Amino acid sequence: MTASFDRDVIVQQMRRIFMPRGVAVVGASGTPGKLGYAIVDNLKNGGFAGHVYPVNPGADEILGYRCYKSLDEVPDDTDVALISIPARAVASVVPSAGAKGIAALVVISSGFAETGERELQEELVRLAREHNVRVLGPNIYGYYYTSMDLCATFCTPYNERGGIALVSQSGGVGMAILGYSRSRGMGVSAIVGLGNKCDVDEDDLLEFFGQDPNTEVIAIHMEDLKDGRAFFDTAQRIARQKPVVVLKAGWTDLGARAAASHTAALAGEDRIYDAAFAQSGVIRAHTLEELLDWSRALQLLPDPEGEDVVIITGAGGLGVLLADACVDRGLGLMSMPADLDEEFKACIPPFGASGNPIDITGGEPPETYRKVIDIGLTDPRVHSLIIGYWHTILTPPMVFAELLGEAVADARSKGIHKPVVVALAGDTEVETAARYLEERGVPAYPYAAEKAVAALAARYQFWRSKNDAGISS
Amino acid sequence: MTASFDRDVIVQQMRRIFMPRGVAVVGASGTPGKLGYAIVDNLKNGGFAGHVYPVNPGADEILGYRCYKSLDEVPDDTDVALISIPARAVASVVPSAGAKGIAALVVISSGFAETGERELQEELVRLAREHNVRVLGPNIYGYYYTSMDLCATFCTPYNERGGIALVSQSGGVGMAILGYSRSRGMGVSAIVGLGNKCDVDEDDLLEFFGQDPNTEVIAIHMEDLKDGRAFFDTAQRIARQKPVVVLKAGWTDLGARAAASHTAALAGEDRIYDAAFAQSGVIRAHTLEELLDWSRALQLLPDPEGEDVVIITGAGGLGVLLADACVDRGLGLMSMPADLDEEFKACIPPFGASGNPIDITGGEPPETYRKVIDIGLTDPRVHSLIIGYWHTILTPPMVFAELLGEAVADARSKGIHKPVVVALAGDTEVETAARYLEERGVPAYPYAAEKAVAALAARYQFWRSKNDAGISS
Numbered sequence: 015m016t017a018s019f020d021r022d023v024i025v026q027q028m029r030r031i032f033m034p035r036g037v038a039v040v041g042a043s044g045t046p047g048k049l050g051y052a053i054v055d056n057l058k059n060g061g062f063a064g065h066v067y068p069v070n071p072g073a074d075e076i077l078g079y080r081c082y083k084s085l086d087e088v089p090d091d092t093d094v095a096l097i098s099i100p101a102r103a104v105a106s107v108v109p110s111a112g113a114k115g116i117a118a119l120v121v122i123s124s125g126f127a128e129t130g131e132r133e134l135q136e137e138l139v140r141l142a143r144e145h146n147v148r149v150l151g152p153n154i155y156g157y158y159y160t161s162m163d164l165c166a167t168f169c170t171p172y173n174e175r176g177g178i179a180l181v182s183q184s185g186g187v188g189m190a191i192l193g194y195s196r197s198r199g200m201g202v203s204a205i206v207g208l209g210n211k212c213d214v215d216e217d218d219l220l221e222f223f224g225q226d227p228n229t230e231v232i233a234i235h236m237e238d239l240k241d242g243r244a245f246f247d248t249a250q251r252i253a254r255q256k257p258v259v260v261l262k263a264g265w266t267d268l269g270a271r272a273a274a275s276h277t278a279a280l281a282g283e284d285r286i287y288d289a290a291f292a293q294s295g296v297i298r299a300h301t302l303e304e305l306l307d308w309s310r311a312l313q314l315l316p317d318p319e320g321e322d323v324v325i326i327t328g329a330g331g332l333g334v335l336l337a338d339a340c341v342d343r344g345l346g347l348m349s350m351p352a353d354l355d356e357e358f359k360a361c362i363p364p365f366g367a368s369g370n371p372i373d374i375t376g377g378e379p380p381e382t383y384r385k386v387i388d389i390g391l392t393d394p395r396v397h398s399l400i401i402g403y404w405h406t407i408l409t410p411p412m413v414f415a416e417l418l419g420e421a422v423a424d425a426r427s428k429g430i431h432k433p434v435v436v437a438l439a440g441d442t443e444v445e446t447a448a449r450y451l452e453e454r455g456v457p458a459y460p461y462a463a464e465k466a467v468a469a470l471a472a473r474y475q476f477w478r479s480k481n482d483a484g485i486s487s
Numbered sequence: 488m489t490a491s492f493d494r495d496v497i498v499q500q501m502r503r504i505f506m507p508r509g510v511a512v513v514g515a516s517g518t519p520g521k522l523g524y525a526i527v528d529n530l531k532n533g534g535f536a537g538h539v540y541p542v543n544p545g546a547d548e549i550l551g552y553r554c555y556k557s558l559d560e561v562p563d564d565t566d567v568a569l570i571s572i573p574a575r576a577v578a579s580v581v582p583s584a585g586a587k588g589i590a591a592l593v594v595i596s597s598g599f600a601e602t603g604e605r606e607l608q609e610e611l612v613r614l615a616r617e618h619n620v621r622v623l624g625p626n627i628y629g630y631y632y633t634s635m636d637l638c639a640t641f642c643t644p645y646n647e648r649g650g651i652a653l654v655s656q657s658g659g660v661g662m663a664i665l666g667y668s669r670s671r672g673m674g675v676s677a678i679v680g681l682g683n684k685c686d687v688d689e690d691d692l693l694e695f696f697g698q699d700p701n702t703e704v705i706a707i708h709m710e711d712l713k714d715g716r717a718f719f720d721t722a723q724r725i726a727r728q729k730p731v732v733v734l735k736a737g738w739t740d741l742g743a744r745a746a747a748s749h750t751a752a753l754a755g756e757d758r759i760y761d762a763a764f765a766q767s768g769v770i771r772a773h774t775l776e777e778l779l780d781w782s783r784a785l786q787l788l789p790d791p792e793g794e795d796v797v798i799i800t801g802a803g804g805l806g807v808l809l810a811d812a813c814v815d816r817g818l819g820l821m822s823m824p825a826d827l828d829e830e831f832k833a834c835i836p837p838f839g840a841s842g843n844p845i846d847i848t849g850g851e852p853p854e855t856y857r858k859v860i861d862i863g864l865t866d867p868r869v870h871s872l873i874i875g876y877w878h879t880i881l882t883p884p885m886v887f888a889e890l891l892g893e894a895v896a897d898a899r900s901k902g903i904h905k906p907v908v909v910a911l912a913g914d915t916e917v918e919t920a921a922r923y924l925e926e927r928g929v930p931a932y933p934y935a936a937e938k939a940v941a942a943l944a945a946r947y948q949f950w951r952s953k954n955d956a957g958i959s960s
Contacts, residue, residue, distance in 0.1 A: 047880065124850075128803070129838030168880075170914055184804020185849055186877040190912035193878070194934040197915050237807055263804065268820055269811030272803070275840040301937040302808055330601070330745070331657020331736065334710055335775055338742030347741055365602030367748040376658055377597075404659040405666070407520065407641075439663035441643055442670050461667040464774040 021221055027148050028222035030117035031214075032159040032204065034093035035064050037166060038116070040085055040107055041098035041123075042068030044076045049122065050098045052168040053156070054079065060158075060165030060173065067092060085110040093117050096156065096166055101125030104152070105138045112145025118214070120166060121152035127210050128153050139212050150214045154207030155185045161203065161228045176201015177230030177313045179223040181216065183208045183263075187235045187302065194306045199449065201313070203228040208236075215240055217248040224252035232258045233309040235302075237273040246294045253295035254483045257312040257476040260296050261305040262287050295479035297472050304468065311457040311469030316431040317477045320397040322348035323470070324390050325371035328378065328409070332402030332439055332463055333371030339467035340400070345474060347371075354393055361385040371402070380409045384417045391425040391432060398433040398474075400466060403447075405440020411447035419454040433473055435459075435466040494694055500621050501695035503590035504687075505632040505677065507566035508537050510639060511589070513558055513580055514571035514596075515541030517549045522595065523571045525641040526629070527552065533631075533638030533646060540565060558583040566590050569629065569639055574598030577625070578611045585618025591687070593639060594625035600683050601626050612685050623687045627680030628658045634676065634701045649674015650703030650786045652696040654689065656681045656736075660708045660775065667779045672922065674786070676701040681709075688713055690721040697725035705731045706782040708775075710746040719767045726768035727956045730785040730949040733769050734778040735760050768952035770945055777941065784930040784942030789904040790950045793870040795821035796943070797863050798844035801851065801882070805875030805912055805936055806844030812940035813873070818947060820844075827866055834858040844875070853882045857890045864898040864905060871906040871947075873939060876920075878913020884920035892927040906946055908932075908939040 019027070037057060043050035050070070054077050057066045067088040068076040075081050082088050085095060085107055095116050097104055101123050111119055119142065126135040135152065142149045150157065156167030160175040172192055180195075180202060182188040188207050195202055203226065206219060216234055223229040232252070239245045249258060264273035265284040291298045297312075299305040323345050327333035340347055347370050350358075359368045361382060367373035374382050383403075390399045403414050422434055436451055436458040438444035448458035459465040492500070510530060516523035523543070527550050530539045540561040541549040548554050555561050558568060558580055568589050570577055574596050584592055592615065599608040608625065615622045623630065629640030638644040645665055653668075653675060655661040661680050668675055676699065679692060689707055696702040705725070712718045722731060737746035738757040764771045770785075772778040796818050800806035813820055820843050823831075832841045834855055840846035847855050856876075863872045876887050895907055909924055909931040911917035921931035932938040 052880070125838065182804070184802055184807070186800070186802020186805040186875065186912040187808075189802075189878045189914065190805075190934045190936075193912070193914045193917055197918065197934070235804070237804070261808075263807040263811060266811045266814035268814050269807050272807045272810040272840075272844050272846075275803070275842065275846070301812075301935070303935045303938065306934060327659070329657055329659020329662075330748070331655070331708070331710070332659040334657070334736040334742050334745045335660075335734075337745040338736060338739045339774075341739035341741050365598065367745075369748065371745050373745075373748070402659065405662045407525070439659040439666070441662065441666045444666055445670065461663045461670070461779060462774070462776045463663075465776065 024218050024221045025225060027117050028218060030093040031150065032222065033162055035091040036067055036089060036093060037062070037064060038067040038069050038085060038088045038092045038095040039098070040069045040095055042070045042076050042081065044073055049168045053096055053098060053122070053166070056165040056167055056171050060171040061163035062165065063163060065089065065091060085114065088114065090114065094166070095119050097121045097123055099123060101131060101134055101152070105134070105141050108138070108141040108145050108147055111147045116147060118148040118150055120150045120156060122154055122156055122168065124153040126152045126212070135210060135212050142213060148214055149212055151207070151209045152212065153209035155188050157204065157206040158202070159204045172196065172202070172205065174199060174201050176203065177228065178202045178233060178309050179204040179226070179229040180233045180309065181206045181208060181219055182235040183211065183237045184235065190302060191306065198310060199453065200310050211240060217241065217244045220248045220252045220258065224256060230256060231309055231312045232256055233305055234258065235261045235263065235305060237263045242290065246290050249294040249296050254480045258296045259299050259305055259308050259312065259472065260291060261299045261302060295483065297475050307465060308469055308472040311435070312472055312476065314452065314455045314457050315433040315470065315473040318397040318433050318474065321346040322395060322397045323400060324348050324396045325400045325402065326386050326390060327371050327373050327402030328376055328383065328406070329402055329404035329439060330367065330373045332404065332437055333373050335463035336400050336402050336437060336467055337371055339464040343467050343471035345467065345471055348396065351395060354395065357389055358386060361389070376404050376406050378408065380413050380417050383409060383414060384421060387418060387421045391421060391430055398470060400470060401434065401436045402463065403436060403438045403440070405444060411438065411440055411443040412450065415447035415450040418456065419451060422454065422456055433470055435470045437463040437466040497691050497694045498698060500590050501691060503566040504623065505695065506635055508564040509540055509562060509566060510535070510537060511540040511542055511558060511561045511565045511568040512571070513542045513568055515543045515549050515554065517546055522641045526569055526571060526595070526639070529638040529640055529644050533644040534636035535638070536636060538562065538564060558587065561587065563587065567639070568592050570594045570596055572596060574604060574607055574625070578607070578614050581611070581614040581618050581620055584620045589620060591621040591623055593623045593629060595627055595629055595641065597626040599625045599685070608683060608685050615686060621687055622685055624680070624682045625685065626682035628661050630677065630679040631675070632677045645669065645675070645678065647672060647674050649676065650701065651675045651706060651782050652677040652699070652702040652704070653706045653782065654679045654681060654692055655708040656684065656710045657708065663775060664779065671783060672926065673783050684713060690714065690717040693721045693725045693731065697729060703729060704782055704785045705729055706778055707731065708734045708736065708778060710736045715763065719763050722767040722769050727953045731769045732772050732778055732781050732785065732945065733764060734772045734775060768956065770948050780938060781942055781945040784908070785945055785949065787925065787928045787930050788906040788943065788946040791870040791906050791947065794819040795869060796871045796873060797821050797869045798873045798875065799859050799863060800844050800846050800875030801849055801856065801879070802875055802877035802912055803840065803846045805877065805910055806846050808936035809873050809875050809910060809940055810844055812937040816940050816944035818940065818944055821869060824868065827868065830862055831859060834862070849877050849879050851881065853886050853890050856882060856887060857894060860891060860894045864894060864903055871943060873943060874907065874909045875936065876909060876911045876913070878917060884911065884913055884916040885923065888920035888923040891929065892924060895927065895929055906943055908943045910936040910939040
C-alpha cells in the first residue's frame with residue numbers, strides 16, 4: 015500500500031506520528047468509562063509534553079484541556095488526530111485533517127472491514143489518499159512511544175523506556191505485550207496497534223523503527239501482509255541492522271480461517287512466509303511467548319564474535335538439558351582446547367566435569383562460579399556463555415546473581431561484551447535473582463533450562479544473517 | 488534392576504520408604520550449615536509425625552532428638568536410614584541396616600559412580616542385596632512425601648499437598664521442581680531424587696505411585712533407564728490409569744555425552760525411547776517447562792468425553808493463535824452444528840465471529856462471556872473449552888476470573904466436568920486472575936496463548952491412550 019511513498023517521505027510521516035507536536039482527539043469525552051475519556055486521560059497521565067486538543071462539539075473543556083468543536087478549529091501544530099467516533103462518521107473527518115496538514119488519522123474506532131464494512135474502509139482510504147493523510151488502523155488500541163511519554167491509547171499508560179518496538183495486529187496480543195512488559199520490567203520504545211492496517215503497514219513501521227535511535231529491536235505480530243513484496247524489501251534492509259522478530263499468526267489452515275474473520279486477513283501459504291522470513295533475515299517466533307521472550311533477550315544481548323558456546327553449570331542435570339537445547343536450536347558447543355580445559359579443571363573439584371558442559375558441581379562456594387565464569391568471559395576463544403545455576407546453601411540465588419552481575423560488569427569495563435544467558439534451578443528466590451540479572455543485561459530464566467538457550471539462539475540467528483550479508487558487527 | 492522383586496513386594500518396600508514409622512539419619516549433625524544438620528532440621532520443621540533418630544557417635548542429642556551412637560542402636564520401628572556420611576563409609580552401614588530390618592538406605596552422599604567410583608557403588612549394591620535392603624540414590628537431594636509431612640532432604644521443607652508426584656534424576660532439576668511448585672502453589676504428593684539410581688529406579692516408583700491414592704499424576708525427569716524393559720512394562724500398566732509425563736534428557740548426541748559424565752547415564756538411541764514412550768502411553772515433554780506446566784495441568788484437568796474442542800475468545804487475535812496451536816498440537820476444533828452456532832450467535836454482537844473460534848469481541852460486558860461459556864459447558868456436543876481472555880475496562884481480569892470460576896463450579900454441581908483452559912492477554916492483573924483460576928481447577932496462562940493449548944493437548948494424549956487400550960474414563 016505504501017509503494018507510492020518513497021522512504022524519506024515515509025520516515026517523515028512516521029516521525030510526525032511518533033513525535034507529534036500536537037495531538038487532537040476526535041470523539042474526546044469528559045465522561046469516565048468512555049473510550050474518548052480514557053484516551054485524553056492517558057495522554058495526560060502518561061505525561062505527554064506536546065499539545066492535546068480534545069475535539070467534541072458539546073464540551074468546552076475536557077480534563078483541563080480546552081475542547082474544540084471540530085477538527086477545523088484545532089491549532090496548526092496538530093500532527094496526529096486520534097479518532098474515536100462511530101465508524102460511519104470517520105471518513106467525514108478526513109478533508110478537515112487534510113486541510114489542517116495533519117499527518118495521520120489514528121483510527122481507534124472499529125466497525126470497518128473486520129465487521130464486513132469493507133466499503134466504509136475503502137472510502138476512508140480513498141479520501142485519505144486524496145487529502146494526503148496517512149491512516150493507522152482502523153480497529154486498534156492506539157499506540158505508545160515512550161521517549162515522548164506518548165500514550166495514545168484507551169489502554170493503560172506505559173512508560174518503562176527501552177529499546178524494543180512492539181507492533182501487533184491484534185488488540186488482544188497488544189494487551190499481552192503490555193502486561194508482559196510491565197511484569198518483566200521490559201523497556202520499550204513503542205507499542206503500536208495495526209488492526210485492519212488499511213494504510214500504515216508493517217513496512218512503514220520497519221522503515222521508521224529501522225532509523226529510530228530509540229529502537230534496537232523490532233517485534234511484530236502479524237496475521238497477514240497486505241503487501242508482501244514491500245515488507246520483505248524493507249525487512250531485507252532493516253533486519254540485518256536491527257533484530258526483527260515476527261510472530262506470524264494464521265500459519266495453519268484453521269488459524270488462517272480464524273484470521274480471515276478477525277481482521278479480514280488473507281494469510282497465504284505459510285511455506286512462502288517461512289522462506290521469505292529466512293531470506294530477509296527476519297527471526298521467526300512460533301509462539302507469543304517466544305516473541306516476547308526473544309525480544310527481551312535480543313535487546314539485552316550483545317552480538318557474539320563467533321560460534322563457540324560454553325556451558326557452565328552447577329548442576330550436571332541442567333548441563334544435559336542445556337546441551338540438548340543447544341543442539342536443538344542450532345548452537346555450537348565449543349570443542350574445548352586442551353590448555354583451556356586445564357585452566358577450567360584447576361578451578362573445579364576433581365569429581366566435577368570439565369569439557370563442555372563444565373560441571374562445577376553443587377558443593378561449590380561462590381568463588382568457584384566466579385573463577386570459572388571469569389575464565390569464560392576473558393578467554394577470547396569462548397564466544398558465548400550459558401550458565402546453569404543450581405540453588406544451594408553454599409551459593410544462594412542472590413549471591414550468585416551478584417557475583418555474575420559483577421563479573422559481567424568487570425568484563426564490560428575491559429571492553430569485553432559477550433552474550434551470557436542463565437537458567438536458574440532453585441526455590442522461589444531465583445525469581446528475584448532473575449530480575450536482578452535482567453536489570454544488568456543478562457537474560458535469566460527461573461525454573462527453565464531450554465528458554466535460555468532459545469533466547470541466545472535468537473541473537474545468533476540475527477548475528478549470522480548480518481554476517482551472511484557481509485555487514486560487520 | 489528390580490526384576491528380582493515382584494510387584495507386591497516392591498509396593499511394600501516403597502510404602503515403608505514413603506510412609507516410614509521411624510527415620511534414622513546417619514551422619515546427623517548439630518552444626519548448622521552441615522548437610523546432616525539440614526536433614527534433621529527439615530524432618531523436624533517439615534512436621535514429620537513419625538520418629539526421628541539421629542545417628543552420630545559424638546553427640547547425645549541433636550535438635551531435641553536423642554542421638555544414637557550407631558545404626559545398631561536405633562529402635563526397631565526404623566523403616567528408612569537417610570545416609571549423609573562420606574561415600575567410602577556408606578557400605579559399612581548396610582549390615583546393621585539389614586539386621587535392623589530397615590527397608591531402605593536413602594543415600595544422599597555423593598562420590599560414587601558419578602565421580603568414577605564405580606566399585607564403591609557396586610559394593611554398596613552387592614551388600615544391599617545380600618542384606619535385603621533397598622537403596623535410593625546415591626548422589627541425591629533426598630525425597631518429600633507431603634501427606635506424611637516428610638521432608639527427607641537437605642533442601643527446604645515443602646508442604647503444599649496435592650496430587651503430583653515428581654521424580655528427578657538430577658538435583659538441579661529437583662530444585663527447579665521445588666521452586667516452580669512453590670511459586671505456582673502447585674500441590675505435590677511427592678518429590679523424589681534418583682541420582683545414580685543404583686537400585687531403586689523409575690519402575691519401582693511407578694509401581695508405588697500407580698497405586699498411591701495421594702498421587703494422580705506422575706512426572707519423571709530421567710537421563711537414562713538402567714532397565715528399559717522393566718520401565719516400559721510397568722509404564723504400560725500405570726500410564727493408562729494415571730498420566731505419566733517424562734522429560735528424557737540427553738536426547739541429542741551432546742546431551743547424551745553430558746549425561747554420561749553427570750550420572751554415568753547411558754542415554755541410548757532416542758528414537759527407541761520415543762517409540763517406547765508412545766507405545767506405553769507415556770506423555771513425552773521436550774523441555775523442563777513443559778514437564779512442569781503439563782504436570783500442573785494434568786492434575787487440574789478432567790478427562791474430556793470427546794475430540795470436539797471449542798475456542799471462545801474476547802480477542803480475535805488470540806483466537807487465531809489458539810487455533811494455530813490446536814492444529815499444531817493435534818487437537819480437533821469442532822465443526823459447529825447449525826443450531827449451536829445460532830445459540831452462540833444470539834449472545835454475541837453481530838460483528839463478532841461465530842463458528843469456531845467464537846469471537847465475542849473486546850467490547851462486551853461480563854454477561855456475554857458468561858452466556859457463551861455456559862452454552863459451551865452445557866452442550867454435550869462440546870467436549871473441551873479453550874478461552875482466550877482479553878483484558879478490557881468492561882470485563883477486567885478478576886471479574887472474568889470470578890465469572891469463569893463460578894461457571895465451572897456451577898457446571899460441576901450439575902455433574903458436568905469438562906476440561907477448560909485459559910490464555911490471558913492483559914495487564915499485570917491477569918497474573919492474579921490466573922492464580923485464582925488455577926486454585927479453582929482451571930489451568931490459566933498469562934501473556935501466552937499456545938501454552939494453554941499444549942496443556943490441554945497433554946490431557947488429550949492421556950485420554951486417547953487410555954481409550955486405545957480400552958479403559959473407560
